[in-house]
Structure formats: C-alpha cells, structure tokens
Amino acid sequence: xxxxxxxxxxxxxxxxxxxxxxxxxxxxxxxxxxxxxxxxxxxxxxxxxxxxxxxxxxxxxxxxxxxxxxxxxxxxxxxxxxxxxxxxxxxxxxxxxxxxxxxxxxxxxxxxxxxxxxxxxxxxxxxxxxxxxxxxxxxxxxxxxxxxxxxxxxxxxxxxxxxxxxxxxxxxxxxxxxxxxxxxxxxxxxxxxxxxxx
Amino acid sequence: xxxxxxxxxxxxxxxxxxxxxxxxxxxxxxxxxxxxxxxxxxxxxxxxxxxxxxxxxxxxxxxxxxxxxxxxxxxxxxxxxxxxxxxxxxxxxxxxxxxxxxxxxxxxxxxxxxxxxxxxxxx
Numbered sequence: 001x002x003x004x005x006x007x008x009x010x011x012x013x014x015x016x017x018x019x020x021x022x023x024x025x026x027x028x029x030x031x032x033x034x035x036x037x038x039x040x041x042x043x044x045x046x047x048x049x050x051x052x053x054x055x056x057x058x059x060x061x062x063x064x065x066x067x068x069x070x071x072x073x074x075x076x077x078x079x080x081x082x083x084x085x086x087x088x089x090x091x092x093x094x095x096x097x098x099x100x101x102x103x104x105x106x107x108x109x110x111x112x113x114x115x116x117x118x119x120x121x122x123x124x125x126x127x128x129x130x131x132x133x134x135x136x137x138x139x140x141x142x143x144x145x146x147x148x149x150x151x152x153x154x155x156x157x158x159x160x161x162x163x164x165x166x167x168x169x170x171x172x173x174x175x176x177x178x179x180x181x182x183x184x185x186x187x188x189x190x191x192x193x194x195x196x197x198x
Numbered sequence: 199x200x201x202x203x204x205x206x207x208x209x210x211x212x213x214x215x216x217x218x219x220x221x222x223x224x225x226x227x228x229x230x231x232x233x234x235x236x237x238x239x240x241x242x243x244x245x246x247x248x249x250x251x252x253x254x255x256x257x258x259x260x261x262x263x264x265x266x267x268x269x270x271x272x273x274x275x276x277x278x279x280x281x282x283x284x285x286x287x288x289x290x291x292x293x294x295x296x297x298x299x300x301x302x303x304x305x306x307x308x309x310x311x312x313x314x315x316x317x318x319x320x321x
Contacts, residue, residue: 035237042230047222054222062222063229067236074237133218156212157219188211198210 019044023086030077042070045087048158049094055141055153056098057105065101069094084167091160092168095150102146140190148183155180 017025023044029037046066053065072093080089141149154160154168155176162180166173191198280288 033241035234035241038237039230039234042233046225046230050225051222055219063226066225066229067233070233071236071240074240130218133214134220137215137218138220152215156215184208184211187215188207191211191214198207198214 019087020085024082027077027080027082027086030074038070038074041073041086045090046070048087049090052091052094052153052158053098053101055157056095056146056150057101059101059105061101065097069097072097085164088164088167091154091164092170095154095168098150099146136191136194136196140187140194143190144183144186147179148186151176151179152183152187156184 023041026037026041026044030041049069050062050066053059053069054062057065059065069090073090076093080086141152144152150169151165154165155162160168162173162176166176169176188198
C-alpha cells in the first residue's frame with residue numbers, strides 16, 4: 001500500500017520518505033496519467049542519468065540522449081513492476097540508450113568530430129592541471145572496453161552499489177566484482193603509462 | 199551504500215577518478231519543457247497509460263454471461279403452455295380411447311390371443 005506524502009518541497013523532494021518510496025508514489029501518479037509527477041521524477045534523476053550517459057558516450061548530443069531515456073521511461077512505465085528500484089530500472093534504460101549510441105558512434109564517427117568535441121570540452125575547464133587530469137580520465141575511460149567502462153562509471157563514479165549494478169546490467173554480482181577488478185587495473189595501467197603514479 | 203575499495207591503491211584510484219571525472223555539460227534550458235511536451239503529446243494521442251488489468255475482472259463478467267445464457271436457454275427449450283383449444287382436443291382424444299385400457303384384462307382375451315398364435319415349426 002502506498003503512503004501519500006504529506007510534505008512536498010518546491011524542488012519535488014518528499015520529507016521523511018525514502019527515495020524509493022517517493023519514486024514509487026510518483027510512478028503511481030504517472031500511471032494515472034499525471035505528467036506533473038513525471039516532471040518530478042525527471043528532476044530527481046536527470047542529473048545522474050545525464051552523467052552516466054555523458055561518461056559512457058561523451059556525446060555531443062547529450063540532451064537528445066537524456067530526452068530519449070526519459071521518453072522510453074514514460075512509455076515503459078506500465079511494464080515497470082516495481083520489483084527493482086525505479087532508479088535501477090531507469091539507469092538500465094540509460095545504459096541501453098548509451099549502448100545503442102555507442103554502436104552508432106562506432107559506425108559513423110570521424111576523427112574530426114572527436115577532436116572538435118574534445119576541444120570544446122577543454123575550453124570550458126577552469127584550471128589547467130584539472131583540465132589535464134580530466135582529459136586523462138576521459139581518455140582512460142575511452143581506452144576501456146564498454147563493459148569495463150560501464151562498471152567503472154556506475155560503481156566508482158556514480159557510486160551505484162554493486163548489487164544494483166548487477167541488476168542494471170543483468171549480470172551476477174560476482175561478475176560485477178570481476179569486471180571492476182579488471183577495469184580498475186586497466187585504468188591504473190593507462191594512468192601509469194601517462195606518467196601518473198597514484 | 200557503496201562497497202569500499204579493498205585496498206589503498208583502489209581507494210586512491212577511485213578518489214582520483216571521482217575528483218577528476220569530466221564535468222557533465224549543463225542541460226539546455228528548455229530540455230525539461232521539451233521532454234514534458236513530448237510526453238504530453240504521447241499522453242493525448244495514445245491510449246491512457248495504465249497498468250495491464252488483471253484477468254480477475256473477467257470473473258463477474260463470465261458469471262453474468264452464464265446467467266443470461268441459462269435464462270435464455272430455459273425459455274427457449276421449455277415448451278409453451280397449451281392453448282384451451284389444444285386442451286379440449288386432447289381431452290376428447292382421451293375420452294374416445296380410454297375405455298378398455300384401465301382394469302384387469304379379461305382372461306378370454308388372453309387365451310384368444312395365445313390361441314391365435316401358431317407356431318410354424320409345429321405344422
């Protein structure tokens with residue numbers, strides 16, 4: 001049975017409720033056709049979805065990808081059974097969108113586009129050293145396989161627990177641990193090759 | 199809750215990655231409006247978003263349909279009550295044919311019936 005939240009702040013946060021409970025309530029409202037509840041779900045999760053997509057795709061069409069994720073989520077809400085957390089389900093959609101985008105990128109991307117994207121990112125960075133390290137991390141992520149990159153982004157950067165990562169990727173927790181071990185080793189090796197000793 | 203890195207090397211690496219992971223570009227100001235506009239379009243043009251109804255709702259419908267079928271079947275299968283003319287005709291028929299059908303049959307009739315039977319093997 002769902003509990004109707006009594007206090008809702010302006011930014012859509014519920015007081016005294018867990019994130020899962022709030023999400024579950026908002027999902028129920030969406031299923032009744034309340035698109036304003038979906039606005040709240042968007043505001044609660046868009047930043048993390050955006051971050052996951054950016055670090056898995058580093059795409060120039062990030063807004064379009066975010067839009068696709070949330071549209072897919074809206075369309076898929078009737079099938080959402082609530083056995084997993086809404087965020088887990090949503091991140092899985094984000095991962096699917098990122099995977100599709102990666103396939104398209106591999107097929108159609110030119111080196112010139114990659115160069116211009118990188119240059120524009122660098123211009124936004126405030127500090128030269130920080131810029132250098134950000135570039136290292138970005139290039140390091142790019143050298144990883146998509147599986148290892150996904151694990152590193154979800155677990156180490158977005159701090160998603162291993163159990164949830166396993167649910168998002170539909171793999172056993174043991175596989176998550178194994179991939180995490182190899183992904184970190186590969187990243188560490190890349191940084192060492194770039195002259196960075198941690 | 200995130201499981202903590204097992205060793206110091208992992209911890210240093212994870213901290214470095216978190217500290218220096220590329221900054222995510224800011225969303226365009228109208229992205230939220232675009233998404234909700236698309237959803238509003240979907241909502242108004244497609245069937246309402248609802249969970250799939252449970253098959254339990256079929257039970258009362260099936261029961262009601264069964265009752266209607268039983269009532270209609272009963273009325274169609276039971277013959278209509280006879281008219282007064284048909285009753286009178288039936289009564290006349292019974293009056294004309296009932297004599298001799300009630301009571302013990304006379305013995306003579308029985309013997310005459312058995313006598314009249316001839317066995318072809320005896321001849």
